[in-house]
Amino acid sequence: MIMSRIEAPRDDLTGNLLDRLRAGLPAEAVLTDPDVTASYANDMASFCAAGAPAVVVLPRTVEQVQHIMRTATELRVPVVPQGARTGLSGAANASDGCIVLSLTRMDRILEINPVDRIAVVEPGVVNATLSRAVGDHGLCYPPDPSSWESCTIGGNIGTASGGLCCVKYGVTAEYVLGLDVVLADGRLLSTGRRTAKGVAGYDLTRLFVGSEGSLGIVVRAILALRPKPPRQLVLAAEFASAADACDAVCRIMKGRHVPSLLELMDNTTVKAVNDLAHMGLPESTRALLLAAFDTPDPAADLAEVGALCEAAGATQVVPAEDTAESELLLQARRLSLPALETVKGTTMIDDVCVPRSRLGELLEGIERIAGTHRLTIGVCAHAGDGNTHPTVCFDAQDPEESRRARESFDEIMALGLELGGTITGEHGVGVLKKEWLAREIGPVGVEMQRAVKAAFDPLGILNPGKLF
Structure with a gap:
C-alpha cells in the first residue's frame, strides 16, 4: 500500500523538520506548543482516531505552501490539510508526527467578476463571507452547507459539500471551474478554466473535488456564480408519519416542481431544536417537511405543493407569511445537527443518500434500527435529494451504548447500499467510512483509486490513512 512508504518522524528528524519549515515561513506561522497543536488534531467526527501532529503550519501564500510540501517530500513527513475542521468524517484528523497544514489564513477573495459570473478565492474564505460578498454584486454562490457561517471553501471543495439548496442548485462540484493545486512535491498545477465552457483534456478539476486533501493542496479556486434569486418563501407541512412525508416528497418531484429547498426533520430532531432554541416547532408531528421556492411567484408554487402535501396525508x-418567518424555519433546520448533539452529548452523524423513491424505506429502516439497539436516532434530510443525516445520539462514557451506536451506524450504511444508495452524499469518507467505501466501489474500484493516488502522491504523504 502507498501509505506504508512513510514513517512518523523521529525526534532528530522533527528538529530538522522545524528548522527547515522556519527557513521559509514566518515565526508566527509555525506552531509547536503541544497544547496548541493538540487543538488541531481532529475535526467534528466521533469514533475517528487522531494522532499527535509534530507541528501546525499556517501559510498565507502559495509560495509558503510550496515550501511546506517540498520540505515534507524531502523529509518524507506526512501532511494533513485542514480548513475550519467542521467536517464529520475524520478527513481532517492528524496522524502521528504529521505536519498539519491549516489553510485558514489564506482567506482572500481575489476577484468577483459579474460579467463572467465567477469568483476567484483562496481556500480559507468562509462560505458565508463569499456569499455576502457576491450578493453585493447581485450574484450568489449557491452551495450552502449547514455550517456555512464557519466552514471554508477549501474544506467544501475537499469534501464536495452540499447544502440545503442542492435540490435546485446542485452541489460544490458543479460550481468549481478551475483550481490551483500544490502537489505533494511542491509543484503548482492549474486545472480547469475561467470560461463558461471548456473540455480540454481530462477533467482534473473534478478529480480534486471530493479528494479530501489526498491528491494535492488547493490554494486557489475559480467558482461559478449565479444571478441572485428572489427571496424565497417557505412552507412547513406536518405529517403523522415519516412515510407520509416521503410520499409528499415523491409527489412534489414527480409533479415537476423545482423547489429551492425540500428538507425533512423527524420528531426527535424537532424536539431537540425546540429544547436548544425554544423555537416553538410543532412537537406533535412525526415529520416536518420544509419546502421553499425562490420563483417570481413563490406563493402560487407553495399553494400547489401544499395541496400535494395534503394529498399525501x-x-x-x-x-x-414573509421572508422573516421563512428565515426562522430555515434557521430551525440549520440547528438540527447542533441540537441533536445536546441530546446525549455525543453523536455519530451518518450521511446516507438513496434514490428519492426509496427514501421512505430508508427512514422506516432507521426507525427499526433505533428500536433494535435501544438508541435515540434523529433524522434530518435534504429530502429532495434523498440525502439523509441519521444522527445516533449516545453517551460516549458508556462502552456498551457506544458499541450499540457503532453497530447501528454500520447497519444504516448497509441499508443505504441495499436500497441502491451511497454511503456519503456530501460529508466524505475520511476515517469513519473507509471500510464502507471499499464495499461500495468494490476491489477494482479501490485498485483504480489507489492508482490515481499513487500518480499524484507516490510517497503517500498527503493525508495518509484517509479514504482507503
Whole structure:
C-alpha cells in the first residue's frame, strides 16, 4: 500500500523538520506548543482516531505552501490539510508526527467578476463571507452547507459539500471551474478554466473535488456564480408519519416542481431544536417537511405543493407569511445537527443518500434500527435529494451504548447500499467510512483509486490513512 512508504518522524528528524519549515515561513506561522497543536488534531467526527501532529503550519501564500510540501517530500513527513475542521468524517484528523497544514489564513477573495459570473478565492474564505460578498454584486454562490457561517471553501471543495439548496442548485462540484493545486512535491498545477465552457483534456478539476486533501493542496479556486434569486418563501407541512412525508416528497418531484429547498426533520430532531432554541416547532408531528421556492411567484408554487402535501396525508400545512418567518424555519433546520448533539452529548452523524423513491424505506429502516439497539436516532434530510443525516445520539462514557451506536451506524450504511444508495452524499469518507467505501466501489474500484493516488502522491504523504 502507498501509505506504508512513510514513517512518523523521529525526534532528530522533527528538529530538522522545524528548522527547515522556519527557513521559509514566518515565526508566527509555525506552531509547536503541544497544547496548541493538540487543538488541531481532529475535526467534528466521533469514533475517528487522531494522532499527535509534530507541528501546525499556517501559510498565507502559495509560495509558503510550496515550501511546506517540498520540505515534507524531502523529509518524507506526512501532511494533513485542514480548513475550519467542521467536517464529520475524520478527513481532517492528524496522524502521528504529521505536519498539519491549516489553510485558514489564506482567506482572500481575489476577484468577483459579474460579467463572467465567477469568483476567484483562496481556500480559507468562509462560505458565508463569499456569499455576502457576491450578493453585493447581485450574484450568489449557491452551495450552502449547514455550517456555512464557519466552514471554508477549501474544506467544501475537499469534501464536495452540499447544502440545503442542492435540490435546485446542485452541489460544490458543479460550481468549481478551475483550481490551483500544490502537489505533494511542491509543484503548482492549474486545472480547469475561467470560461463558461471548456473540455480540454481530462477533467482534473473534478478529480480534486471530493479528494479530501489526498491528491494535492488547493490554494486557489475559480467558482461559478449565479444571478441572485428572489427571496424565497417557505412552507412547513406536518405529517403523522415519516412515510407520509416521503410520499409528499415523491409527489412534489414527480409533479415537476423545482423547489429551492425540500428538507425533512423527524420528531426527535424537532424536539431537540425546540429544547436548544425554544423555537416553538410543532412537537406533535412525526415529520416536518420544509419546502421553499425562490420563483417570481413563490406563493402560487407553495399553494400547489401544499395541496400535494395534503394529498399525501399532511395534518397541517402552514406557508410562511414573509421572508422573516421563512428565515426562522430555515434557521430551525440549520440547528438540527447542533441540537441533536445536546441530546446525549455525543453523536455519530451518518450521511446516507438513496434514490428519492426509496427514501421512505430508508427512514422506516432507521426507525427499526433505533428500536433494535435501544438508541435515540434523529433524522434530518435534504429530502429532495434523498440525502439523509441519521444522527445516533449516545453517551460516549458508556462502552456498551457506544458499541450499540457503532453497530447501528454500520447497519444504516448497509441499508443505504441495499436500497441502491451511497454511503456519503456530501460529508466524505475520511476515517469513519473507509471500510464502507471499499464495499461500495468494490476491489477494482479501490485498485483504480489507489492508482490515481499513487500518480499524484507516490510517497503517500498527503493525508495518509484517509479514504482507503
